[in-house]
Amino acid sequence: MLSYLLKKIFPPEEGFFPYIYLGNMIIPIYFMLQEPPNKLYPGLLLLIVFVLAYRHAFWSTRITNYLVAAEMVITVMFGYFYNPMYIYIIFVFVFQIARLPLKWMYWLCGFFTVISLYLIYKTVFVHPFYVVLTMIPPLFGGSILPFIMKSSLRYKELNENLTRVAKELERKNEEKTILEESKKRMLADLSHDLKTPMTTIQGYSKALYEGVIEDEEQKKKYMKYIYDKSIRVTTLIDELFMFSKLDSPDFPIQKAESDICEFFRGVIVEYYELFLEKEMELEIDIPNTKMLYLFDQKLLYRAISNILENTIKYNPNKTMVYIRLRKTFNSIKMELGDNGVGIKEEIAETLFDPFVRGDKSRMNDGGSGLGLAITKKILERHGGKLTLDTSPERGKTNFIMELPIEIGN
Known part of the structure; x- marks a missing residue:
């Protein structure tokens, strides 16, 4: 029955065609084994090769019948699992070209061979470059963009x-x-x-x-x-x-919304007696308005305290201390400056590194050399930064603790 139907659809003709068409079968089989299979053009090519082989008596009628039947089964399976429209396209196309003159079929076979070779070129040579190109940008914070460039640009x-x-x-x-x-x-x-x-x-x-x-x-x-x-x-x-x-990134930051102006003012008050003991003068500029911000109070208290303790410990009596809090369009800045002994430029560059002290004479003063490094880390964990201005408008040093303003603050 199958043989009868195939003979009616694909009437055999006399003659023998070059063996190159047998080699063409490797191309579509290669693509059909890809994940996911690239099926349309290679599938058409494979069916055309079977038709040509049958019409030229390239194989015996029985073997050809089995091969064409197997190809039809494979086509149906691919269509069932991937795209049902694929079955319709393949069968309609093949049934239409089955009765074309052999010359036309040779041209069609050559056309789909070229397309299949082009697909192999893209799969073997271009696709690896595509993978590399699309994976590199995210390494630098970029995004994966559509791959639409010409080969030379790729x-x-x-x-x-x-x-x-x-x-x-x-x-x-x-x-x-x-x-x-x-x-x-x-x-x-x-x-x-x-x-x-x-x-x-x-x-x-x-x-x-x-x-x-x-x-x-x-x-x-x-x-x-x-x-x-x-x-x-x-x-x-x-x-x-x-x-x-x-x-450690696993160290938790317990943030809570609070008035940062009142918080900053409260930390200063705790050190007021120590400032008085050294007869230091304070110039405080903290807004009286309520300024809500999301921060870890314990950590930020420690960050501010480290700078205040250094200011009191390492400056002489009657030093002028400048304390200021201000809000910009994208940050909140807390500034602690003084006109005391100052910090040398060569030390300022590494002052926030662990175990760095502002002066060699401080090596045995009881300090750990980690205070400013901890302050810097705390601000960084809040998304902010710590900077030192050794040539401020007033005084000799000015520590600036900057916190970013985020959505909700």
């Missing part, structure tokens, strides 16, 4: 993007090197800062334990040294722990 853009990748990798490598050096320096500084008080504690405690010190007043003095140094070690460890936590 290669040009591929070269440009690969150059960008090389430069970005080089930059990342430099950052990694700097980070590793910074960690090594931080560990060395930490070792030094811990070793100094621990050595003092060991020496004084050994003297007390062995009974070298007999005078009671001297014993109390030594115990006071031990206590002070232990406090220094505890402070250093606590601040190092806080610095490490702020460096």
Whole structure:
């Protein structure tokens, strides 16, 4: 029955056609095995090859019948799983061309061969470039754009993007090197800062334990040294722990909406007595209006306190202190400045790095060298930044804590 139907639809003719058509079958089979299959043009080509083979008695009638039947089954399966319209297009097209003159069928076969070869070119050569081109922009914060350029422009853009990748990798490598050096320096500084008080504690405690010190007043003095140094070690460890936590993206920021003007004013009030003790003059400019902002009060309190404590500790008596809060169109700025001893330019560039102090004489002042680094981290976790102006309009130094204004603030 199948043989009878095929003979009616595709009447065989005498003759023999070159073997090249057998090779053409590889092309559509290749595409049909792709995921997802690229079916239309290769499917047409494969059916035309079967028709030509049958009409030229390229194979025996029985084998040809089986091959054409298998192709029809495959076509139906593809249409069922992917696109039913594909079945209609294939069968109608083939039934229409089946009775065309052989010369016309040769041209059609050649036409679809060219199309299939072009599809192979796109799949094997162009598609990998397409994947590379579309995946590179997101690495730099870009978006995946439609791939509509001409081939020459594709290669040009591929070269440009690969150059960008090389430069970005080089930059990342430099950052990694700097980070590793910074960690090594931080560990060395930490070792030094811990070793100094621990050595003092060991020496004084050994003297007390062995009974070298007999005078009671001297014993109390030594115990006071031990206590002070232990406090220094505890402070250093606590601040190092806080610095490490702020460096972790898993560390939670407990933000709550509050009046930042009132909050800033409250922190200043807590240090008012210390300012009075050093006879420092305060010039405060904080708006009386309510300014709601979303922030972590504990962390921001610590950030402001670190700068206030440094201002009080490292400046002489009767220093003028400038305190200001202002709102711009995209940020809130809290400024803490003074006309005290100032900070050298060469130190200002690295002042916010861990264990950096404004002066060598501060190495044994009880500070950890992490205060400003922690302040910087806290502001960064709020999306803000900490900057230092060593040539302000008034005074010698001005710390600026800047917080971005986001939607809802």
